[in-house]
Every structure is written in C-alpha cells, then in structure tokens.
Amino acid sequence: MSEPIVQYKDVHKSFGDVKVLKGIDLDIHPAEKVAVIGPSGSGKTTIIRMLMTLEEPTSGDIIVDGTNLWKMEKNGAMVDANEKHLRQVRGDIGMVFQHFNLFPHMTILENCMTAPINVKGEDKKEVEQRSMEMLERVGLGDKFDNYPSQLSGGQKQRVAMARALVMRPKVMLFDEVTSALDPELVGEVLEVIRDIAKNDDMAMVLVTHEMDFALDIADKVLFLDEGVIAEQGSAADVIEHSENPRLREFLSRFRN
Amino acid sequence: MNYWSWERFSDALPYVLSGLGTTVMVTLSSFLFALLFGLVWTFLRRIPNRGFNWTITWIMEFIRSTPPLVQLFFIYYAWPVIPVVGMTLSPFASAVIGLGVHFSTYIGEIYRSGIESVGQGQWEAAKALNFSLIDKWRRIILPQAFPPTVPMLGNYFIIMFKEVPLASTIGVTGILHMANSFGSQHFNLIEALTIVGIIFLALSYPSAYLIKKLELKLNNRY
Structure with missing residues (x-):
C-alpha cells in the first residue's frame, strides 16, 4: 500500500482541564475516504480541526506528506512550527465547514x-x-x-x-457539513460529496452524523468514543462484525 | 432695545466666516489624525500579552476620562516646559494633536468593534484557504469590518467638529475665536455668537444626513 498522506501519532488534545483526545493514531492514504463517526463530544471535529491547523495538539505529531505539521527543525532541534511552516504544509489541506463560512x-x-x-x-x-x-x-x-x-x-x-x-487539496476535510441544513436540503449536498468521492482522487475525511451515507462511501470508518478510536475498519467490518457494545448502542440509535 | 442689530449682524458675518477655513482645517486634520492613531491603539491592543494589553487599556481609559480642554492646555502650556521631550507647538498643531489623540481612543474602540463583528468562521475560512496574514486582513477581514463602523465614525466626526471651538482657548483663530474678537470690539456678542451657532448647524446637519445616506448604501451592498 502507498505511503500515507497523513499520519497521526499519539495525538492528544485538551481544552483546559478537559481531555478531548487521548492518543489518536491514524493513517490516511492518498485517495482514501475516511468517515469519522461517534457520539457528540467524542472529539471527531477536533481531529480534523488540528489537521487544518485550527487547533494545536497538546502533544503528539501529525505528519502531512512526510512533513511534521506542528513542529519544524531549527538548529537541529524540533521546535513549534511558525506561521510560515504552517502555511507551507497547510496548502495540501482543504476544508468545508458546518456553517459554510x-x-x-x-x-x-x-x-x-x-x-x-x-x-x-x-x-x-x-x-x-x-x-x-x-x-x-x-x-x-x-x-x-x-x-x-x-x-x-x-x-x-x-x-x-x-x-x-x-x-x-490533497486532503479534503468535511466538518459535519449537513448539520446546519434544513432536512430537505441535505440530499443535494450529499449528492455532491458522493460525486467528489467517486470522481476525485484526493483523500477525504468526513465527520458526519449521516450514518448510512458515510458507511456507503467510506473506505474506512472510525468510531470515536471518549477521545480514542474505539473501532476502525471497513464499513462492513465496523457495522456488521464489531462486538463493541458502545458502537452497537450508538448505531442502534440510527437504526429505528 | 438695541441688543440685536442687523447691521452688526451683517458686519459680523464676514468677520466670523473668515475663521471658517481654520475651523474646518482643524476638524479635518484632527479627524484624520484620530483615524490613523486609532489604528495604533487597535493594533497595540491586539498584541497578546496580558500586562501590555492592560496597560494600553488604562492609557486609553485615562485619555478618554480626562476633559479634552485639560489635554489641550497641557499640550499647549505644560508640554513645552517638560525637560528633554518637551517642545513648543503652534496652537494649530496643539489642537490637532490634542483633539486627535483624545478622539483616537474612541475611534480605536470603533475599529475593535468592527473587527469583532467579523465572525470566527471567516477567520477559519481564511486560514483553511491558506491566506497570508496581509491578504487575510486586506481581502477578508477589513472589507467586512469597515462598513459597520462608518455610521459610528461619522457620529464621532460630528461630535469632534463640535469640540473644535475648544481650540479657541489656546488661540486657534477659528469661528468662535473670531466671534469673540468681534464681540469684544463691538461690546456685543449676540450677533456673532448666533452666527457661530448657525454655521455649526448648517454644517452638522447636512453631514449627519450624508452619513445616514452612506450608511444605507453600505448596508445594502450584498
């Protein structure tokens, strides 16, 4: 398999005393379509916001196309990235927001x-x-x-x-892009995402509550729970075969 | 019953009007000074250092809470005798600096409110599209931050215009100064001061109207 375009290595993120992410390890490969699902407050959005450089990780590394996003080398030591470095790396990433912006x-x-x-x-x-x-x-x-x-x-x-x-972009992030829409407008947006997923060769990460849609287009599904990736695999693996009781409970809320 | 004389009125009119150029120049110069110096306050307050921010906030508060007349007197009479930094300034320069600095503290606040009116999402979109610092401000933030400030800036322009007569106390020969001088020559101030009032009304009212127009135009752009 090809080298990953994005790698998360033991990434933690806290807001004040609240630990939102507690050690994320994740590879995203070129052209891979990744869906991130999980209960509210599980840290889904934070994962992609750190990649877009909208939030800085508390610890850990995010590697984009071989370059450390949040750290850079200076006089032989690794230091916090400056804006120039962030701009260079950020150019590979694109994002669509919940509130359009x-x-x-x-x-x-x-x-x-x-x-x-x-x-x-x-x-x-x-x-x-x-x-x-x-x-x-x-x-x-x-x-x-x-x-x-x-x-x-x-x-x-x-x-x-x-x-x-x-x-x-080489990686496109979708942050709950249908959550702010009236229900009758969700379909037209999902159609466009489906078209992009089918025809474009960039990697995509979708944070979404549109479960059936996500499972339909995703190569890989992550179930995030309490700040860790509790389950990951193909849609079929995660949905049909997972024994994780939290995931079963979460999915059951979308299936009735 | 000779407290009012139309003859004296028509004598006073050209005399008082001869100070209008100075009054307008002081107003425009002070306002320009305030617009530019307001940027300095806004910039200084955005520096993310708590102690520094606190200091700047209190300097602004001090300037705003002190009467502009006292500030004018200080700049014109007290500043020159201070060792090393002191220097003598003309009445005109003192007035422009005094009023300009005083009103810059309000204008800095207006700029800040304009910048804060631009939603967080706009900053994030600018980052996601990888804008440079300069382009982010020039193309995304300022075009949205500036229009809502126009009516407030306009109001301060008019408020400031009405404070310009303070400068007559340090010898700026604007319309109030001319009216006073006319009055002391003719032992009657009523006509001259009436003319001053009329001039202020004649200039303030259309200005307010124009600002209102501009505001409406800016509000309906998109």
Missing part, C-alpha cells in the same frame, strides 16, 4: 477565485474557467454572480465545496 462580501465566483489567485498566484483566466467548471459541477453555474446571502443553505454549502475544490 462563505465570504459574504464576494460573489460566489469571487469566493471560488480569491484563494487560487491571491494565495497560489495562479493565472486569473485559468482560475476563472476552473471555478466556473466547479460551480457547474455543484449545479450552481447560473448563480455565479450572486452573493451568498441570495442562496439557500444547501446552495451555500455546495459553493463552499466548489471553493475548496478549486484549490486542489
């Missing part, structure tokens, strides 16, 4: 174009064409000139995915 002062086309142009210095014409293709792909090509405030929640989330895709 589109830029309200830009049209949806501008939302897609700003980072490739201003962060990566790409050619404007090329970026515009690619952004329009992405917007077409998520079914919003005709809305390119609208502002986010003119869109529904589901449409906003599809724009957010287009915006992240235009950056061509």
Whole structure:
C-alpha cells in the first residue's frame, strides 16, 4: 500500500482541564475516504480541526506528506512550527465547514477565485474557467454572480465545496457539513460529496452524523468514543462484525 | 432695545466666516489624525500579552476620562516646559494633536468593534484557504469590518467638529475665536455668537444626513 498522506501519532488534545483526545493514531492514504463517526463530544471535529491547523495538539505529531505539521527543525532541534511552516504544509489541506463560512462580501465566483489567485498566484483566466467548471459541477453555474446571502443553505454549502475544490487539496476535510441544513436540503449536498468521492482522487475525511451515507462511501470508518478510536475498519467490518457494545448502542440509535 | 442689530449682524458675518477655513482645517486634520492613531491603539491592543494589553487599556481609559480642554492646555502650556521631550507647538498643531489623540481612543474602540463583528468562521475560512496574514486582513477581514463602523465614525466626526471651538482657548483663530474678537470690539456678542451657532448647524446637519445616506448604501451592498 502507498505511503500515507497523513499520519497521526499519539495525538492528544485538551481544552483546559478537559481531555478531548487521548492518543489518536491514524493513517490516511492518498485517495482514501475516511468517515469519522461517534457520539457528540467524542472529539471527531477536533481531529480534523488540528489537521487544518485550527487547533494545536497538546502533544503528539501529525505528519502531512512526510512533513511534521506542528513542529519544524531549527538548529537541529524540533521546535513549534511558525506561521510560515504552517502555511507551507497547510496548502495540501482543504476544508468545508458546518456553517459554510462563505465570504459574504464576494460573489460566489469571487469566493471560488480569491484563494487560487491571491494565495497560489495562479493565472486569473485559468482560475476563472476552473471555478466556473466547479460551480457547474455543484449545479450552481447560473448563480455565479450572486452573493451568498441570495442562496439557500444547501446552495451555500455546495459553493463552499466548489471553493475548496478549486484549490486542489490533497486532503479534503468535511466538518459535519449537513448539520446546519434544513432536512430537505441535505440530499443535494450529499449528492455532491458522493460525486467528489467517486470522481476525485484526493483523500477525504468526513465527520458526519449521516450514518448510512458515510458507511456507503467510506473506505474506512472510525468510531470515536471518549477521545480514542474505539473501532476502525471497513464499513462492513465496523457495522456488521464489531462486538463493541458502545458502537452497537450508538448505531442502534440510527437504526429505528 | 438695541441688543440685536442687523447691521452688526451683517458686519459680523464676514468677520466670523473668515475663521471658517481654520475651523474646518482643524476638524479635518484632527479627524484624520484620530483615524490613523486609532489604528495604533487597535493594533497595540491586539498584541497578546496580558500586562501590555492592560496597560494600553488604562492609557486609553485615562485619555478618554480626562476633559479634552485639560489635554489641550497641557499640550499647549505644560508640554513645552517638560525637560528633554518637551517642545513648543503652534496652537494649530496643539489642537490637532490634542483633539486627535483624545478622539483616537474612541475611534480605536470603533475599529475593535468592527473587527469583532467579523465572525470566527471567516477567520477559519481564511486560514483553511491558506491566506497570508496581509491578504487575510486586506481581502477578508477589513472589507467586512469597515462598513459597520462608518455610521459610528461619522457620529464621532460630528461630535469632534463640535469640540473644535475648544481650540479657541489656546488661540486657534477659528469661528468662535473670531466671534469673540468681534464681540469684544463691538461690546456685543449676540450677533456673532448666533452666527457661530448657525454655521455649526448648517454644517452638522447636512453631514449627519450624508452619513445616514452612506450608511444605507453600505448596508445594502450584498
């Protein structure tokens, strides 16, 4: 099997006195689709937020494509990463948020174009064409000139995915992307994720409560419970064959 | 019944108006100074050091809680006699620095409220898209932080405009100074001071209206 694109090595995270993650070891391989499930407060979101550099681990290492994310070498010693180092490594990661976080002062086309142009210095014409293709792909090509405030929640989330895709990340993180949506809008967003999962070769990590969907598209399922990965394996392994009583109880809440 | 004379009114009018240029210049210069110095406060307060932050907060509080008139007197009369750092400043410069620094403390707070009005999600999205520090501020944070501050800045502009006559006490020859001087020559202040009042109304009211217009325009951008 290929080298992992992301590795977590004994990663711990505390917020004040509260230990949220208590030793996470995890490999994510290129193009692998990973679903993270588990009860609220189990630390699912924290796992991906640390990879996006939105939270700093309390201890442990996260390796992205062979480079330590949160530490760097200086005069032969490993020290805390500075912003320059974080920027270099972070470029491989993209994220879609629960609350979309589109830029309200830009049209949806501008939302897609700003980072490739201003962060990566790409050619404007090329970026515009690619952004329009992405917007077409998520079914919003005709809305390119609208502002986010003119869109529904589901449409906003599809724009957010287009915006992240235009950056061509190697790893794309989805943080409960349907949790803030009205139930009738969830389907359209899941369809886009399914399309990305099927056709794109980047790795994906989905933190989600959409159990059936996650199990359907994931190569690997992690069950997170009380700050540790309590169970991991293929969807079939985790769902059908696990003897873990906490997992059985958790799943039963989605199956009635 | 000769407390009011239209003749004296028409004599006073050009005399008082001759100070208008100075009043407007002091207002604009002080406000520009306050806008820029407000940035300094905002920046200093964002430095993540508790003791430093506390010190800056109290310096701002001190400046805000002291009357601007006292500050003007201090800058104009007391500053020059302080050894080493002291220097003599013209009335105009003293007024601009005094009013500018005083109002910069309010304006720094306005900037801060504008920055805080930008949601956490915007900062996180900027990070997730890997913006540099400068581009994050220039393209994401400030374009959202600035518009909501415009009405507040406008209000302070008008408040400050109305404080500019304080500068007449240190000899800035604005409209109040001219009115006083006219009054002492003619032993009657009523016409000249009335003119000062009218000028302030004539300038404040349209300014407030324009600010309101601007606010509406900014609110309906997207």
